[in-house]
Amino acid sequence: MPPSVTLLEARGILQIAGADTRSFLQGLMTTDINKASETRALYGALLTPQGKYLHDFFVAQMGDCVYLEAEKARLADLKKRLLLYKLRADILIADVTGEFRVYALFGEGALAALNLDATAGAARTFKGGCLYVDPRLAAAGTRAILPIGTTPDFEGFVAANFDKYDRFRIGLGLADGSRDLVPEKSLLLDYGFDELNGIDWKKGCYVGQEVTARMKHRGLSRKRLLPVTLAGKPPAPGTLVQLADRDVGTLTSVCGDIGLALLQLDAVEKAAQEGTALQAGAAQLTPTPPSWLRL
Template sequence: MAETTGYVVLEQRGVLAVTGEDRVAFLQGLVSNDMQAVTPERAVYSLFLTPQGKYLHDFMVAAEGDALLLEVEAARRDDLLKRLRMYKLRSKIALEDRTAERMVVALVGPDALARAGLPAEPGAAGAFAGGVAFTDPRTADLGARAILPAGTDLAALGLGRLPFEAWDSRRLELGIPDGSRDLEVEKAIPLENNLDVFNAISWDKGCYMGQELTARTRYRALIKKKLVPVTLDGPLPAPGTPVRLGDQEVGEMRSGLQNRALAMLRLEDLDRAAKEQIAFQSGDTMVTPHTPS
């Protein structure tokens, strides 16, 4: 974790707003988490899946006034808007892109949650600096997020700006995927990528897009591979580089930074490597998996 508490501007994130009296019911039937749980005091992390239960989008959802704010990948927000509009039908809602008027920041460091007035409880939310802040819904170990008016000066609150790497390194250490950097669109299975562990799925909310196959994957224990954090001894392999165990290809790399990265590996090979003390390799780099707490 960063030794200095500060903020990181997440320039790759955008903000969509869903307003109107049907906003909760509209999203409830489409996304993986419980929209009825979203209040000014609680935000959630959620997924928009294909009917086959494969990843399309992931986002934070926070309440602000009469709107549900979706904090999304900026580069892919038009695709999400298009998909949501397909299901609008007669719902009394409005969908807006508020990216130009908002900024998304991560608060990192040992005092990050205290500075935002938040407890170490995933999803705990409250007003902050003219916007809304919330403990990261995936794990409090990643600090807080905030959706603020564009141009907000956090220096007035005694917070200095930190580089993106201050947040990204901690994310990698914790094994948390970062949207389509790590999750293959229309291919990634939520449970293979630990999205259930990171609180993206409500198992008792009822039907949503992709719910049947997501539940089947869980209850039939169909997972054969997992996204895991790894440390590297050697050059950082590019995303998609194969990972080998001996002469056998057993997975591939995802995003990374310096000597940390994520890799998708088969569970049987993780067990085999541990038992036989065999090293994973990706190119010329030794890859050592870890199990985060």
């Protein structure tokens, strides 16, 4: 089966330009902006001072500008929060969503067809925009940011609807922004940001760094976002997951008979040991931890 391409209509783009762009972002985001280049993309997040999730995004370099690919519906909030820290920094932040389209290219053979190394974050310029291997996980395929008006001629790829990409993403255990994380509440380590290159532990301070580092070094993460298979009527996102009438998690993304759920790890272990089913509404859940996850 040939690889697939999906237009990601729910994604938006912020452009950040100016002499202080890198120093400005370095003090805010969880990843090391100094590692970004036209040949390397990054994945990172913006946190509250208490270490709670606000936004996650992909970071791409094109020319002298840095581009943040994030949720379109929440892009105005991301821009507003960044501007709160601007002070006298020589930067300009612009919403350029209307100038670009974002595509996901995925499936067997996708990276080879695009002449990209199978390395998370590998990037190159392409048709006035850029291509980059998903910085979280090379198996997640490639993303393309292309100027509107550019013919997206992805030779060898077949067009796929969003549900096909969503099932692919869910199967890999990858969160999709505020569909899976709760702004001002979620903690990154519960969602695999450590394993998925979303946190650079060697960079200097950033907003929320102290709490995040403490959780890491004390092993305080007791929950994980996991792919699940669903048997029975698919519940709505937000449905509580139970084990023997005890709430042990929440279903987040759902696409047909699969989904993602934030689950207490002790409950997952207990259910497996006892052969007891996790329940969400009328459906039984079976967790399927991805190979990249470290438990």
